Amino acid sequence: AREPALGPLAADLARAERLLAAPAAALDAPALLAVDRRVRGAHADALASLLEEGPRTRLGAPELSEWIATVEATARGEGAGWIAPALMLRELDVDFPVERDALHAIFANLLRNAQVAAAARAPASGAGGHVIVRVESERDVTGQKVVSLLVGDSAAAPLTLEAIEERESGRGLAIVRDLVRKWRGRLVIRPEGAPFTKVVGASFPL
Numbered sequence: 001a002r003e004p005a006l007g008p009l010a011a012d013l014a015r016a017e018r019l020l021a022a023p024a025a026a027l028d029a030p031a032l033l034a035v036d037r038r039v040r041g042a043h044a045d046a047l048a049s050l051l052e053e054g055p056r057t058r059l060g061a062p063e064l065s066e067w068i069a070t071v072e073a074t075a076r077g078e079g080a081g082w083i084a085p086a087l088m089l090r091e092l093d094v095d096f097p098v099e100r101d102a103l104h105a106i107f108a109n110l111l112r113n114a115q116v117a118a119a120a121r122a123p124a125s126g127a128g129g130h131v132i133v134r135v136e137s138e139r140d141v142t143g144q145k146v147v148s149l150l151v152g153d154s155a156a157a158p159l160t161l162e163a164i165e166e167r168e169s170g171r172g173l174a175i176v177r178d179l180v181r182k183w184r185g186r187l188v189i190r191p192e193g194a195p196f197t198k199v200v201g202a203s204f205p206l
Contacts, residue, residue, distance in 0.1 A: 005046040012038055051206075057100040059135055059149070060093040067104060068133070071111045083118050085111065085131040085151070094137045094147050097204050098183045103149070106202055109175045110151040113200065117155035130154040130195045140205075150201030152192045159200065161187055176202065 001007045016035045019028055064087060072082050096103055111133070118129030134150040164187060167174040180187055185204040192199045 005043075005050045009039070009043045009047070012043065051097070054097055055099040057096045057098055057103045058093050059096060059103070061087065061089060064089075064107075064133060064135070067107055068111065071108050071115075075112070075115060080115070081119050083115060083129050083131045085114075085133045088132060088134045090136050090138075094135050095206075096147050096149065097206060098185070102179050102183060106176050106179050107149060107151070109172055110149070110201060113172050113176075114151045114153040117157065117159075118153040120155060120157075132192070132196055132199070134199060134201070145206040146203050147206060148188060148201055148203040150188065150199040152196040152199035154196050156197060159189055159198065161189055164189075173200070180204075 001010070012035045016032060016039075019032045019035070022028070068085060068087075075082055098106075111131070114131045118131050120129075130153065132152040134148070134152065136148045136150070138146055138148075140146050164173045164177050167177070169175070169178055177187060180202040183204065185202045188199070188201050188203050190199055191197070
């Protein structure tokens, strides 16, 4: 009740519940509308300010290039091959509501998974594999702003959200799954145009 943003909101929601519990004939519509205006106005502004104080990681081309170089150095140090990823940014800089180390771990595991998948395709098809990194900021069907970090590959092997959910924690996409869940995001798998086949990643609401 003493929290400056959540306390007044909780009080108004409780007030709305009491008003709605009254018989229809006794419903105080003006009071209910006043609560609605505060929820959409002052309370929404207070919540937005509160969320802005949480962790933020800004991603742009310099940061992603540095992260890609780190994953490449690790892969080459382990004797693995490397496919230089294409980089596609719809905006120069995008803020993610995720702590930096957690977002870096999500990205690194997505990129390593895509590298392995694309490399596995190359010998069988006789063509080189392809990897792409996408950063997007858009609004979903409800109008809420969503930011996404996606890594795509050209592997033909299918991948489903169910398969990721079944993986044992502690490795690869299971790490991505657990971190995305911790930071209140959602996993994304969707088709991608040729020469790629799919993108795998995480979306977070703002």
